[in-house]
Amino acid sequence: HAKAVGGGVFATYRPRMRDGLVERLELESDLRAALENGELRLHYQPTVDLETSQVVGFEALIRWPHPTRGMINPLDFIPIAEATGLIVPLGRWVLHEACRQAVEWSAASGGRPLKMSVNVSVRQFDRADLAETVAAVLAETGMPADRLCLEMTESVLMTDTEANLEQLVRLKALGLTLAIDDFGTGYSSLAYLRRFPVDTLKIDRSFVERLGVIADDTALTDTIVRLGRSLGMATVAEGIEEFGQLAALREMGCGFAQGYYFSRPVPADEAGLLFLEGAHTPA
Numbered sequence: 315h316a317k318a319v320g321g322g323v324f325a326t327y328r329p330r331m332r333d334g335l336v337e338r339l340e341l342e343s344d345l346r347a348a349l350e351n352g353e354l355r356l357h358y359q360p361t362v363d364l365e366t367s368q369v370v371g372f373e374a375l376i377r378w379p380h381p382t383r384g385m386i387n388p389l390d391f392i393p394i395a396e397a398t399g400l401i402v403p404l405g406r407w408v409l410h411e412a413c414r415q416a417v418e419w420s421a422a423s424g425g426r427p428l429k430m431s432v433n434v435s436v437r438q439f440d441r442a443d444l445a446e447t448v449a450a451v452l453a454e455t456g457m458p459a460d461r462l463c464l465e466m467t468e469s470v471l472m473t474d475t476e477a478n479l480e481q482l483v484r485l486k487a488l489g490l491t492l493a494i495d496d497f498g499t500g501y502s503s504l505a506y507l508r509r510f511p512v513d514t515l516k517i518d519r520s521f522v523e524r525l526g527v528i529a530d531d532t533a534l535t536d537t538i539v540r541l542g543r544s545l546g547m548a549t550v551a552e553g554i555e556e557f558g559q560l561a562a563l564r565e566m567g568c569g570f571a572q573g574y575y576f577s578r579p580v581p582a583d584e585a586g587l588l589f590l591e592g593a594h595t596p597a
């Protein structure tokens with residue numbers, strides 16, 4: 315496809331750069347089309363309550379089954395969506411689809427509450443109309459606000475903190491919950507953490523990965539769980555793959571967990587079954 319655009323100059327001097335650009339443009343227009351044609355999918359990874367071992371909710375994770383490139387990883391196209399602004403309509407679609415699905419599953423279970431988490435990128439967060447958009451989606455789908463959780467990374471929160479605080483307050487006013495994703499990898503200031511109306515800390519997978527292996531990581535994880543508790547926040551451990559990690563987190567008093575040990579992110583039909591079948595986990 316490198317021949318499709320431009321002359322030979324770039325091909326001679328900067329072939330790799332041109333390839334990258336062409337690839338990016340192709341991906342961008344494909345992504346736009348995929349969104350318009352309803353080709354994007356959500357997979358769902360269960361969140362398990364470590365006290366009851368029950369599935370209490372899911373995190374929605376976007377998937378792009380590309381007609382020629384196969385399944386594209388979100389880390390390979392979310393940055394493109396962010397750079398082009400496409401993340402805004404795409405993010406709205408994710409929010410709507412995840413809420414619609416949560417309402418459907420909850421109804422099918424006879425009204426068992428189901429918590430749905432949705433990732434929000436910085437480009438969405440920076441928009442003045444984010445709270446309005448979320449309110450509209452809640453109204454459209456009939457999703458109770460307190461069952462929706464928005465996940466944001468520390469980097470989203472720690473720049474321009476005054477404006478962020480206002481934005482968080484607007485979102486919280488809708489009645490939803492807010493989580494800090496990948497907690498521990500960024501630069502959270504403890505002072506801001508206290509001021510921000512955040513409900514949940516999601517402990518980054520990199521800590522969980524080395525639990526029991528590297529003493530410092532074990533100590534840090536324990537500290538994050540305690541920090542959450544003393545600030546009145548829930549803690550969710552990401553990326554549990556082994557029983558030993560689960561046991562250690564339970565011992566520390568971590569409230570919730572996600573990870574391949576319980577389930578990979580799965581397509582909607584499988585996730586629905588997981589929830590409806592009473593969701594027995596191997597914990």
Ligand code: C2E
Nearest residue numbers: 375376388389392408433434435553554555573574575579
């Ligand atoms: P994240 O929000 O931190 O999501 C967790 C990622 O870790 C997911 O990767 C999940 O599949 C993976 N994971 C979960 N359990 C395990 C485990 O036990 N072991 C390992 N090795 N990995 C595990 P995924 O689905 O590829 O998503 C990557 C990132 O892309 C997400 O990280 C999130 O930042 C972003 N993303 C995904 N969907 C969306 C979306 O709808 N909107 C936005 N803005 N970002 C999204």
Ligand code: MG
Nearest residue numbers: 373433465495
């Ligand atoms: Mg997340």
Ligand code: MG
Nearest residue numbers: 495496516552
């Ligand atoms: Mg995460």
Ligand code: MG
Nearest residue numbers: 495496518519
């Ligand atoms: Mg992550």
